[in-house]
Amino acid sequence: MPLSTISTEELPAILSQLDQAIYNHQQWYDAISRTLVCQLPANELDLGNDAHRKCLLGQWYYNNSPTKIRAHPGFIALGEAHEHMHKQAAHILGMARAGMAITTTDYDNFANSLQRVRLQILTLSRELEDIQRNADPLTRASNRIHMLPKLREQQELVKRGVHRCCIAMMDLDHFKLVNDTRGHIAGDQVLAATAHYIIDHLRPYDRIFRFGGEEFLICMLHTDMKDGQELAERLRQGIAEMAIDVGSGEPVHVTASFGLTLLESSISVEQSIDRADKAMYAAKSEGRNRVCAWEPSME
Incomplete structure (x- = not known):
């Protein structure tokens, strides 16, 4: 379903949800960083195979995201990047729990997966903002x-x-x-x-x-x-x-x-x-x- 099916009345609410998704993503990253740097016990939710479904971003993505954006390639790519990021996080958290040194390669893979998630959210948000700015108000076609x-x-x-x-x-x-x-x-x-x-x-x-x-x-x-x-x-x-x-x-x-x-x-x-x-x-x-x-x- 194209993003242009979204009405101008619906766009602000969806953009607000994406802003909240970015905030939740940052909060989750801050918590992971604190766990690693301060050598704290990992949150068990972050070690599970379904961790990507239980974080705040995952709960929004799988349960509360607008139906009209779920078939969009950018939204699907976000889900894939988000699941991959959690696998990378579980890997380095598991290493830390076992007392193993986290290699630069492992950390870089995790950091890169974080950036991909943020990029996918921002890209989707920019597409919606683009529609909001450029849509013909009568027909919803681009001008x-x-x-x-x-x-x-x-x-x-x-x-x-x-x-x-x-x-x-x-x-x-x-x-x-x-x-x-x-x-x-x-x-x-x-x-x-x-x-x-x-x-x-x-x-x-x-x-x-x-x-x-x-x-x-x-x-x-x-x-x-x-x-x-x-x-x-x-x-x-x-x-x-x-x-x-x-x-x-x-x-x-x-x-x-x-x-x-x-x-x-x-x-x-x-x-x-x-x-x-x-x-x-x-x-x-x-x-x-x-x-x-x-x-x-x-x-």
Whole structure:
């Protein structure tokens, strides 16, 4: 589930929980350091195989963390780093209890695992702060100002051969008719419902940006054209099947047209966006409610 499914109302509470997680992590580290330096008896909870579940950070992670962030790769990575850290801690605490000298390698491994946990918490927190600053308040999609820097980051990864990246321009068909017949409040509800549907059905690492009006740009990572077309087609079908409740009268039904292209390494990001835009207009001209891939003949 993408982090962008989190509403602007929910973000402050989650960020506060992450701040508390950082504090708890530091308190736990201070207690471990005091135990080692002062040669005190170790806390039995820190020696158990399930120690990562019993510390304050672990209790939050496994029992009280928000459902909406649990499937996010960064949250999963935090759990893995946290469990590894506790194994390192149990190892050096066990050595100390047995009267063995703790080697620099053992201590460095423990210290590095501590830093990884802190880095994972901070990274997750920064992602959420980034969403809070840059999300379009109506649709929860990222705003256009935020789009180009993110796409350029992905283009650099494409250039280095890390992955392929597909982008899609999406536009709601006959959206003006919704505003004209049902009113602008209903139009806003349709925009929000459509964007939320896309956000809910993207993979955790994909991104959606509000390009302007009823146009959105979707960035699909680790995706070639074939997979991109399949994902866009699923989104298109899902939007067409929606019945959007706008509070009065019959539900609103809308369709969307998609234009698809790869984020190329040999041309500018803006040129790739232009290709997706031209493919989207081709989808419009071919009857709307369809997915078209960019072709050189569209230049």
